[in-house]
Amino acid sequence: MSHASPADPTPARPPGRWSKRHSAVVRVTHWINALCLVLLFMSGLQIFNAHPALYLGSASNFDAPVLAIDAREVGGRAEGYAALLGHAVETTGVLGLSSVDGRATPRAFPSWITLPSRQDLSTGRNWHFLMAWLFVLNGVVYGLYGIVSRHFARDIVPGRADLAHTGQAIVDHVRLRFPHGENARRYNVLQKLAYAGVVFVALPLIVLAGWTMSPTLDSAFPFLTSLFGGRQTARTVHFVLAFALVGFVVVHVAMVLLTGVINNMRSMITGWFDTGEAKDEGIETHA
Amino acid sequence: MRDANPTRRGLLKAGLAGLGGLALAGCEGGGGDGGITQALFGTEEALTRRIQGLLAGPNALAREYGEADISRSFKPNGSTDPQDDAYRALVKDGFSAFRLAVDGLVDRPGSFTLADLRAMPSRTQITRHDCVEGWSCIGKWSGVRLSHLLDTVGVKPEARFVVFHCADTPDEPSFGDEPAHFYGSIDLASARHEQTILAYDLNGAALAVEHGAPLRLRVERQLGYKMSKYVMRVEVVDSFAKIGDGHGGYWEDNGYNWYAGI
Numbered sequence: 373m374s375h376a377s378p379a380d381p382t383p384a385r386p387p388g389r390w391s392k393r394h395s396a397v398v399r400v401t402h403w404i405n406a407l408c409l410v411l412l413f414m415s416g417l418q419i420f421n422a423h424p425a426l427y428l429g430s431a432s433n434f435d436a437p438v439l440a441i442d443a444r445e446v447g448g449r450a451e452g453y454a455a456l457l458g459h460a461v462e463t464t465g466v467l468g469l470s471s472v473d474g475r476a477t478p479r480a481f482p483s484w485i486t487l488p489s490r491q492d493l494s495t496g497r498n499w500h501f502l503m504a505w506l507f508v509l510n511g512v513v514y515g516l517y518g519i520v521s522r523h524f525a526r527d528i529v530p531g532r533a534d535l536a537h538t539g540q541a542i543v544d545h546v547r548l549r550f551p552h553g554e555n556a557r558r559y560n561v562l563q564k565l566a567y568a569g570v571v572f573v574a575l576p577l578i579v580l581a582g583w584t585m586s587p588t589l590d591s592a593f594p595f596l597t598s599l600f601g602g603r604q605t606a607r608t609v610h611f612v613l614a615f616a617l618v619g620f621v622v623v624h625v626a627m628v629l630l631t632g633v634i635n636n637m638r639s640m641i642t643g644w645f646d647t648g649e650a651k652d653e654g655i656e657t658h659a
Numbered sequence: 660m661r662d663a664n665p666t667r668r669g670l671l672k673a674g675l676a677g678l679g680g681l682a683l684a685g686c687e688g689g690g691g692d693g694g695i696t697q698a699l700f701g702t703e704e705a706l707t708r709r710i711q712g713l714l715a716g717p718n719a720l721a722r723e724y725g726e727a728d729i730s731r732s733f734k735p736n737g738s739t740d741p742q743d744d745a746y747r748a749l750v751k752d753g754f755s756a757f758r759l760a761v762d763g764l765v766d767r768p769g770s771f772t773l774a775d776l777r778a779m780p781s782r783t784q785i786t787r788h789d790c791v792e793g794w795s796c797i798g799k800w801s802g803v804r805l806s807h808l809l810d811t812v813g814v815k816p817e818a819r820f821v822v823f824h825c826a827d828t829p830d831e832p833s834f835g836d837e838p839a840h841f842y843g844s845i846d847l848a849s850a851r852h853e854q855t856i857l858a859y860d861l862n863g864a865a866l867a868v869e870h871g872a873p874l875r876l877r878v879e880r881q882l883g884y885k886m887s888k889y890v891m892r893v894e895v896v897d898s899f900a901k902i903g904d905g906h907g908g909y910w911e912d913n914g915y916n917w918y919a920g921i
Binding site for chain 1: 711719722734789882915
């Protein structure tokens with residue numbers, strides 16, 4: 373991995389223009405992670421559908437769920453709804469009541485987003501735990517690499533200088549003016565904050581919340597239920613974090629598209645990032 | 660918002676599931692058919708069982724809660740009103756004719772009345788019941804420790820599992836056939852765990868029919884579907900391959916993992 377460092381552009385490419393942005397470990401673990409998150413999300417929704425309500429505390433207070441997605445009869449007609457803290461919104465067609473083989477069917481999340489499509493808790497659980505193992509093992513490889521190679525310290529954890537530019541970076545991003553050229557070679561402060569939040573907070577926390585739902589692991593590690601304030605709170609946190617990660621992925625993919633999809637995809641597949649591809653449009657930049 | 664464009668949704672799903680080269684056909688598998696996904700699922704279950712077993716060890720206790728934590732209503736699930744004739748007759752006379760059979764690979768097969776069981780050393784525990792569906796209820800269970808019962812009859816050295824034969828018949832009977840009775844199984848280590856009991860009381864009162872009267876298994880470190888209700892017979896075996904469809908229980912025969920620690 374002699375080309376691993378962005379500070380060490382290889383002479384095989386025009387100097388100054390091409391840089392090796394992502395190491396092989398980062399690229400492989402990134403795509404395994406992407407696969408895992410998609411399948412974990414889809415199988416997770418399948419599992420949620422078995423009891424589509426969320427609670428706080430140790431046990432379920434069935435009369436007062438935090439969130440419930442269900443079907444009900446209103447004026448002789450079936451409708452789907454989602455209710456947050458008792459405030460219901462009609463969601464027929466997507467949540468609560470959606471089409472399965474052409475027939476309106478009560479189910480929380482629709483068949484096109486669950487794995488498997490049909491209501492099948494046991495298979496959904498099998499997929500979820502299979503991908504959870506792959507996800508955790510992949511995360512361990514990435515985490516160890518990130519520490520040992522100093523990838524975290526160098527590229528992910530924002531430094532004081534990065535943080536000082538947070539305000540300007542937000543203004544630039546809102547105007548869709550992104551760093552170009554040499555400045556795009558390293559992550560800007562918003563990227564670092566987003567990646568650090570996902571890598572160091574959201575992903576570890578969603579795993580811990582998942583483990584807290586396991587009665588056997590709760591017996592092994594009683595602090596788990598205390599940490600989250602009860603198994604049902606952990607389940608709610610697990611659900612909220614899953615959708616927070618969906619939000620991250622939406623923004624992440626939008627940024628990949630907005631800042632040069634070919635260059636970005638090339639750099640995450642082959643590692644090579646073309647710093648000269650996009651012309652600097654003369655914005656204020658912060659190296 | 661009706662499903663106006665199923666083709667596009669189908670493509671979206673295929674695209675999502677196909678990411679990384681996983682065949683959609685594989686994703687839709689399950690339910691006992693063979694193939695690579697089933698092999699992977701089996702590997703995952705064995706890995707989870709082994710690692711959780713190492714982490715928790717044989718003796719770690721499930722958390723026990725206080726009286727104030729007890730759920731106001733404990734949600735009945737699975738079978739709640741068995742229609743089996745012999746069981747209906749037992750309910751009718753308050754289980755006075757009930758006898759729990761304990762047999763199989765034991766030295767002294769026995770049969771016990773509820774009074775016999777209540778006279779044995781009991782354990783009371785306020786524990787959280789976690790359903791595979793995702794919800795939890797907290798209840799106070801009292802019952803006889805399964806390990807005491809096993810010691811009473813003497814378990815043979817070749818024994819590995821304890822099978823619970825139950826009164827309920829969860830499936831609609833197929834034409835001309837006797838409906839199959841529910842059954843479940845756990846390994847001997849789980850059976851001997853301190854909190855593993857055959858419960859006869861819930862929250863200080865004799866078990867109601869909806870909760871599995873007269874006896875319900877409690878295996879506090881696993882999910883609710885392992886905790887057989889309406890237990891009529893306890894059989895000690897070295898293999899459950901020849902019982903039911905051979906997967907170790909009614910739910911297991913319907914695709915659920917035998918190990919339910921998560």
